Amino acid sequence: MGVDLGDLLERENIEIKDLSGRWIAVDAFNTLYQFLSIIRQQDGTPLRDGSGRTTSHLSGILYRMTNLLEAGAKVAFVFDGDPPSFKRETLDQRAETRSRAEEMWERAKEEGLPGFKYAQASSRLGEEMIADSKRLLDAMGIPVVQAPSEGEAQAAFMAIRGDVDLVASQDYDALLFGAPKVVRNMAVTGKRKLPGKNVYVDVMPEVISLDKELSRLGIERRQLVEIGIMCGTDYNEGLRRVGPKTALKLIREHGDLERALMARCETIESAAEIRGLFLDPPVTDDYVIETKKPDAEKILRFLCDERDFSPERVDKAVKRLQEAVKVGQSTLDKWF
DNA sequence: CGCGAACA
DNA sequence: TGTTCGCGG
Numbered sequence: 627m628g629v630d631l632g633d634l635l636e637r638e639n640i641e642i643k644d645l646s647g648r649w650i651a652v653d654a655f656n657t658l659y660q661f662l663s664i665i666r667q668q669d670g671t672p673l674r675d676g677s678g679r680t681t682s683h684l685s686g687i688l689y690r691m692t693n694l695l696e697a698g699a700k701v702a703f704v705f706d707g708d709p710p711s712f713k714r715e716t717l718d719q720r721a722e723t724r725s726r727a728e729e730m731w732e733r734a735k736e737e738g739l740p741g742f743k744y745a746q747a748s749s750r751l752g753e754e755m756i757a758d759s760k761r762l763l764d765a766m767g768i769p770v771v772q773a774p775s776e777g778e779a780q781a782a783f784m785a786i787r788g789d790v791d792l793v794a795s796q797d798y799d800a801l802l803f804g805a806p807k808v809v810r811n812m813a814v815t816g817k818r819k820l821p822g823k824n825v826y827v828d829v830m831p832e833v834i835s836l837d838k839e840l841s842r843l844g845i846e847r848r849q850l851v852e853i854g855i856m857c858g859t860d861y862n863e864g865l866r867r868v869g870p871k872t873a874l875k876l877i878r879e880h881g882d883l884e885r886a887l888m889a890r891c892e893t894i895e896s897a898a899e900i901r902g903l904f905l906d907p908p909v910t911d912d913y914v915i916e917t918k919k920p921d922a923e924k925i926l927r928f929l930c931d932e933r934d935f936s937p938e939r940v941d942k943a944v945k946r947l948q949e950a951v952k953v954g955q956s957t958l959d960k961w962f
Numbered sequence: 963c964g965c966g967a968a969c970a
Numbered sequence: 971t972g973t974t975c976g977c978g979g
Contacts, residue, residue, distance in 0.1 A: 665963050665978085673979040681979050682963085689964050815964065934979055939965075 628797030629854040634870040635798065635839050637832035642814055645792070645831075646698030649915070650809065651771070651781035653795035654703045655751065658759055660796065661686030663749040670731060670745025675934040683755055684933060687762055688925075692943045693814045695768075696950040702769040702790065702915040705756065706777040710903055712861035712896060724748050758933075765925045766947060767918035779803040779907035789915060792833070799860070801836050802851045802904045808834045845877065851904040852883035861900045865892055917954065920947045 665682035666672050672682040694701055709717060727747035734741030760770050773780030781793040782803035793805040794812050801808055811831045840847060856873035858864025868876070880886040883897055894900075922944045929935035 661963070667977080667979095673977095675979055679979095685965095685978070686963060693964085813963070929979095936978075939978080942965090 627860070628799045629802060629859050630857060631798040631801070631850075631854060631870050634843070634853070634874060635801075635834050636842065637810070637834050639830040639832050640809070642694070642697045642699075642812075642831060645694065645809070645812075647700075648792060649700045649702065649790040650694070650792045650794050650812075651784050651790040652701055652703050652812075653777050653781055653793065653797070653800065654705045654759065654770075655777055656795045656797055657703075658683045658686070658755065659749060659751055661690075662751055662755070663746040666742065666745060668742070669735070670742040672745075672749075675932070679758075679933065680752075680755060681933050681935070683751075683759055684762055684929065684935075687759060688766075688929070688935075688940070688943055690812075690814065691763075691766060691768060692947045692950070694812070695954070696946055697814075698950075698954060700917055700954070702771055702784075703759075703763050704771045704773055704777045704781040704784070705760070707772060707774045710775055710861065712900060712903065716860045724750055761928060762925070765921045765928060767920040767951060769913075769915040769917070771913040771915065774910050775908040776803070778805075780909050780913075781805065783907075783909040783911075784913070784915075787911075798834070798854075801834060801839075802847075802854050802859075803907055804836070804847060804905075806836050808836075810834070843874065845874075848901070848905060849877050849882070851901050852886075853877050854904070855883060855894060855897055855900055856886070859900065859904075861903065862894055862896065865890075865894070917951060919951055920944065922948065 661683045662672060662680065665686055672680045673685055675681050691701060724747065727744045731741045731744035731748055734744055763770050771780060778793070778795060778797065778800040782800045782805035784790045785793050785805045785807065792807045792809045793800040794809045796810055798808070809831060811829050813829065813831070816828050816830065836847070840850060853870060853873040855862060856865055856868050856876065857870055876886040877883070880889055883901065887893060887897070925944050926937065926940055929940050930937045
């Protein structure tokens with residue numbers, strides 16, 4: 627998913643407490659999808675309420691955001707609008723991959739074989755899950771921003787304007803959209819299980835700074851976008867046997883995408899339009915980000931009465947949340 | 963993933 | 971006080 631520029635970019639490890647006092651625009655789709663695919667039972671079934679509605683994402687939002695806010699961070703969630711037309715093929719492909727994974731999961735269950743990875747791959751973020759997420763975030767006092775198109779583009783725009791300090795996403799796309807700083811692995815606990823075996827590794831939050839990387843690589847943002855396009859994005863397939871390293875070499879050698887493609891006698895359909903989409907995406911300045919007090923009653927009613935969460939656990943989280951917001955506001959008061 | 967009980 | 975592990979919904 628997204629542009630795979632990981633091999634090209636240097637990251638700076640940080641700690642959650644370094645995010646204190648910072649505004650973070652969270653790529654909602656990316657984060658919720660992560661929750662949905664990872665917060666599951668041993669057999670791969672996501673957490674569900676009594677009526678069978680999925681609740682993994684709500685658990686993720688409640689506890690992780692409480693932790694972040696407790697660490698002093700300020701958070702806004704940015705939701706996707708309509709996908710660009712160029713994304714159609716990618717979306718169709720993902721739908722197909724999902725339904726194949728669904729079949730494999732069914733088969734694994736019938737034969738009593740482990741099917742966790744198929745369950746993960748069949749994750750689908752439904753409309754009701756999106757609505758539930760917005761409802762919980764609102765009750766928690768976390769601002770929700772609706773992007774006209776790509777959430778990462780909107781989040782990057784907010785960061786460029788200085789309304790937020792960082793964009794949070796596992797993908798690198800926000801950098802191509804111009805986000806000055808992207809934070810990845812924004813989890814609280816360090817240890818994470820490796821996909822394959824029962825091996826645990828330390829996963830630290832990390833920040834990638836766009837300007838720093840551009841000057842280190844000796845390229846401009848436009849060229850980084852072109853490197854992404856050569857490797858493949860959500861909007862195009864990319865050249866065969868060309869990864870980030872090769873693409874960087876080609877762009878350095880030839881200066882821009884058109885010349886690099888010409889030199890290799892290759893073409894990429896709609897390359898110029900896709901580059902334009904990254905450099906000047908549809909975004910809006912019609913958003914408000916301000917921290918509100920969490921509505922304890924709303925959170926408890928929703929999660930406990932409607933989604934079968936444990937009142938004890940939710941109550942505990944809500945108390946921490948209220949304390950975090952109170953502390954955050956009084957800290958702010960000291961400055962003004 | 964994150965919580966919290968159990969355990970060292 | 972720190973780590974492990976099963977459950978949460």
